[in-house]
Amino acid sequence: MITGQGITKTFRQRGGVLGGRDVRALRGVDFSIARGGAVSFIGESGCGKTTLGRILAGLESHDSGEITIDGVSMTSLRPRARRPYFRRIQLIHQDPYSALNPTRTVHQTLAAPLALRARQTGRAKGWIDERAEELLGLVGLDPGHVLPRYPHQLSGGMRQRVVIARALTVDPEALVADEAVSMIDVSLRLGILGLLRDLRERLGVSVLFITHDVATARYIGDDGELYVIYRGQVVERGPVETIISAPVHPYTQALLSAIPVLHGLEVPGGQPVTPAGALEEDEHDAGCLFARRCPFATGRCSAEVPVLGRTGDIPQEHACFHPERRSVVAMPAGRA
Amino acid sequence: MPVTPSATPGRKSAPGVRIGGLTVVYRTPAGELPAVSGVDLELPPGTITGVVGESGSGKSTLALSLLNAVQPPGRISAGSVEIDGLGDVVALRGEELRRARGRHVGYVFQAAQNSLNPLKTVGKQLLDLGRSHGVEDLRALVREARDLLGRMGLDGARVLDSYQHELSGGMRQRAGIMFALVLNAHLVVLDEPTTALDMITQATILRIIREVHEERGLTTLVITHDLGVVAEVADRLAVMYGGRLVEQGPTRQVLSDPRHPYTRGLIQAIPRLVGDIGEARALPGRPPTLATVPARGCVFRERCPLRMDVCESEHPPAVAHGTRLVSCHAVEAGAQEHGGEAVAAGAREEQA
Ligand SMILES: Nc1ncnc2c1ncn2[C@@H]1O[C@H](COP(=O)(O)OP(=O)(O)OP(=O)(O)O)[C@@H](O)[C@H]1O
Ligand SMILES: Nc1ncnc2c1ncn2[C@@H]1O[C@H](COP(=O)(O)OP(=O)(O)OP(=O)(O)O)[C@@H](O)[C@H]1O
Ligand code: SF4
Ligand code: SF4
Ligand SMILES: [Mg+2]
Numbered sequence: 238m239i240t241g242q243g244i245t246k247t248f249r250q251r252g253g254v255l256g257g258r259d260v261r262a263l264r265g266v267d268f269s270i271a272r273g274g275a276v277s278f279i280g281e282s283g284c285g286k287t288t289l290g291r292i293l294a295g296l297e298s299h300d301s302g303e304i305t306i307d308g309v310s311m312t313s314l315r316p317r318a319r320r321p322y323f324r325r326i327q328l329i330h331q332d333p334y335s336a337l338n339p340t341r342t343v344h345q346t347l348a349a350p351l352a353l354r355a356r357q358t359g360r361a362k363g364w365i366d367e368r369a370e371e372l373l374g375l376v377g378l379d380p381g382h383v384l385p386r387y388p389h390q391l392s393g394g395m396r397q398r399v400v401i402a403r404a405l406t407v408d409p410e411a412l413v414a415d416e417a418v419s420m421i422d423v424s425l426r427l428g429i430l431g432l433l434r435d436l437r438e439r440l441g442v443s444v445l446f447i448t449h450d451v452a453t454a455r456y457i458g459d460d461g462e463l464y465v466i467y468r469g470q471v472v473e474r475g476p477v478e479t480i481i482s483a484p485v486h487p488y489t490q491a492l493l494s495a496i497p498v499l500h501g502l503e504v505p506g507g508q509p510v511t512p513a514g515a516l517e518e519d520e521h522d523a524g525c526l527f528a529r530r531c532p533f534a535t536g537r538c539s540a541e542v543p544v545l546g547r548t549g550d551i552p553q554e555h556a557c558f559h560p561e562r563r564s565v566v567a568m569p570a571g572r573a
Numbered sequence: 574m575p576v577t578p579s580a581t582p583g584r585k586s587a588p589g590v591r592i593g594g595l596t597v598v599y600r601t602p603a604g605e606l607p608a609v610s611g612v613d614l615e616l617p618p619g620t621i622t623g624v625v626g627e628s629g630s631g632k633s634t635l636a637l638s639l640l641n642a643v644q645p646p647g648r649i650s651a652g653s654v655e656i657d658g659l660g661d662v663v664a665l666r667g668e669e670l671r672r673a674r675g676r677h678v679g680y681v682f683q684a685a686q687n688s689l690n691p692l693k694t695v696g697k698q699l700l701d702l703g704r705s706h707g708v709e710d711l712r713a714l715v716r717e718a719r720d721l722l723g724r725m726g727l728d729g730a731r732v733l734d735s736y737q738h739e740l741s742g743g744m745r746q747r748a749g750i751m752f753a754l755v756l757n758a759h760l761v762v763l764d765e766p767t768t769a770l771d772m773i774t775q776a777t778i779l780r781i782i783r784e785v786h787e788e789r790g791l792t793t794l795v796i797t798h799d800l801g802v803v804a805e806v807a808d809r810l811a812v813m814y815g816g817r818l819v820e821q822g823p824t825r826q827v828l829s830d831p832r833h834p835y836t837r838g839l840i841q842a843i844p845r846l847v848g849d850i851g852e853a854r855a856l857p858g859r860p861p862t863l864a865t866v867p868a869r870g871c872v873f874r875e876r877c878p879l880r881m882d883v884c885e886s887e888h889p890p891a892v893a894h895g896t897r898l899v900s901c902h903a904v905e906a907g908a909q910e911h912g913g914e915a916v917a918a919g920a921r922e923e924q925a
């Protein structure tokens with residue numbers, strides 16, 4: 238179980254002609270994922286998804302808030318003592334091309350961390366090759382074919398599987414998959430998604446899934462949770478299916494309305510929401526952070542800050558004063 | 574949508590484009606290998622055509638051919654690209670070619686987000702472009718650029734004053750589109766215009782592409798690996814696989830009733846936003862590379878559920894089926910085509 242509470246992070250950017258400015262990448266995010274659970278983050282570019290993923294993988298510090306791993310508070314530990322905990326949370330990079338060392342064969346890529354693992358756990362040398370083959374089998378690759386090859390001799394989908402296999406060498410408790418399928422060709426994408434789902438079900442690995450493509454969040458398993466992030470804040474949170482079919486926060490609705498409609502196969506949702514203007518992170522806002530772009534904003538929205546929680550009979554959590562279900566996503570043409 | 578005044582003066586009409594028998598090869602250690610093979614494609618004047626295909630299928634190579642801009646070790650080894658008002662660009666050389674680029678054909682390169690010069694402001698690069706094309710009224714050019722950026726939802730003056738690193742991915746992409754349009758080109762080629770952008774920014778850019786296309790009377794070619802993108806913007810859709818066009822036709826028809834086994838597999842493999850997630854099924858196997866594309870027979874046969882003996886030896890010619898062109902031996906046979914339709918209809922009923 239990994240939890241985060243009130244996580245904040247501000248970057249000081251040194252801009253060119255615009256001068257320096259502070260970017261509040263995360264403004265107090267609460268978060269929790271059970272063993273074998275699945276949590277997906279969606280939101281516009283720059284909303285803080287990668288920052289959150291990196292903090293949870295121990296690759297980035299945070300300013301305030303608390304992270305616990307299996308009940309142990311990370312903030313209370315010295316950096317050295319934290320390391321073994323964070324090693325159990327592995328980040329899978331969005332780009333399988335740059336994530337692998339081009340001068341190393343797959344065998345070399347896997348053997349190095351496995352050798353370390355063997356030393357830590359007092360295993361014999363023979364275990365290393367055995368385990369490498371086992372891991373490749375697990376990610377659906379043929380060890381005989383793949384082990385002697387260099388990254389450029391593999392397809393994008395195969396490379397991404399190798400990256401995942403490498404992450405598994407340390408027996409992680411959780412994988413943070415940051416846009417891990419967006420660079421993969423459509424015809425190979427379902428395979429990687431199925432693999433993540435499999436790792437959850439068979440090994441109890443938790444999956445933190447960062448994506449632009451909301452539909453893919455459904456494929457890492459039932460019972461997944463979706464977090465919608467806007468400007469460093471969670472604005473809606475709940476079961477993936479609920480949020481896709483009945484979103485209540487206008488920002489979620491705007492995000493889902495923007496998904497291309499496969500005209501001919503699908504018909505557009507009935508109540509699309511278009512936000513005004515573009516994301517401007519440095520805008521100073523009182524009240525709701527989305528108010529400036531929200532088509533449903535009222536006076537209250539710019540005066541008070543809405544807090545994430547449940548209201549009325551709405552099953553998911555949201556941070557909006559005027560939540561209303563809207564049907565925004567496209568439907569299969571046959572069903573319309 | 575109001576027509577911007579700048580779009581009307583000197584209004585050229587949208588050109589038609591006819592690509593015939595186009596073959597582009599790259600020199601590799603294993604000899605010259607085709608990345609684009611015998612492609613026939615017509616872009617009717619005033620339409621938006623989408624070319625969709627997976628990584629390495631030859632989309633960017635095809636797009637570069639429209640400008641005769643394939644770089645060594647690649648070369649156009651056969652075929653023609655006839656553009657109204659320009660003639661066959663494959664035959665153009667030197668200065669003629671340079672003038673045609675920009676003036677007649679606007680191009681937004683793949684990864685336009687990283688193709689701006691990092692050492693010069695966008696405005697400085699605009700002036701360079703204007704001078705290199707002999708634009709006399711540079712003020713008007715800047716005004717035009719500002720207008721274009723403005724209607725793409727940006728603060729034009731600020732963008733022109735900025736360096737690349739001061740702009741977000743979506744802003745750079747829009748600056749790229751501005752560069753493609755600012756010299757008033759009427760044939761516009763956009764290679765992966767929204768890749769790496771988030772959904773909201775993507776939706777904005779796609780809306781802009783459609784609007785500008787209509788306002789200015791353009792002929793537009795959009796290259797993408799994302800079926801959703803073509804579904805949103807394109808009137809016509811061409812599907813590429815292993816350097817070949819396997820199917821083309823009106824977008825909605827191709828999406829609702831795909832004929833080629835690859836098109837079917839591709840559509841089926843899209844993760845679904847609603848309904849049963851099991852409706853999406855992976856396409857077995859993986860896309861070919863330059864080295865593994867079969868030289869004879871059908872390029873898709875390794876992954877094709879309908880493969881027959883003839884597919885090993887004979888390349889399937891493109892055959893017209895109404896408004897559709899399909900290259901497949903199985904679809905060619907009338908009975909099979911009927912069977913295919915029945916299957917597609919059955920699948921739709923299952924979904925309903
Ligand atoms: N190292 C850094 N220094 C300064 N600013 C940063 C740094 N890392 C991220 N930021 C800023 O923090 C904000 C959040 O960035 P982050 O990468 O987490 O967004 P994201 O949601 O992952 O976006 P994308 O979808 O584009 O990947 C952005 O405004 C970004 O510019
Ligand atoms: N300069 C080059 N030298 C050798 N081969 C090349 C070169 N450029 C492209 N190719 C090969 O030609 C084929 C087609 O490449 P192209 O870039 O046109 O594909 P694409 O469909 O645009 O792919 P992507 O979706 O990845 O952009 C690929 O197999 C590629 O490896
Ligand atoms: S609180 Fe107000 S401004 Fe914010 S999302 Fe809800 S309606 Fe819009
Ligand atoms: S020509 Fe043959 S192998 Fe190719 S798509 Fe048609 S049936 Fe399949
Ligand atoms: Mg990110």
Ligand SMILES: [Mg+2]
Pocket residue numbers: 632633634683
């Ligand atoms: Mg390309």
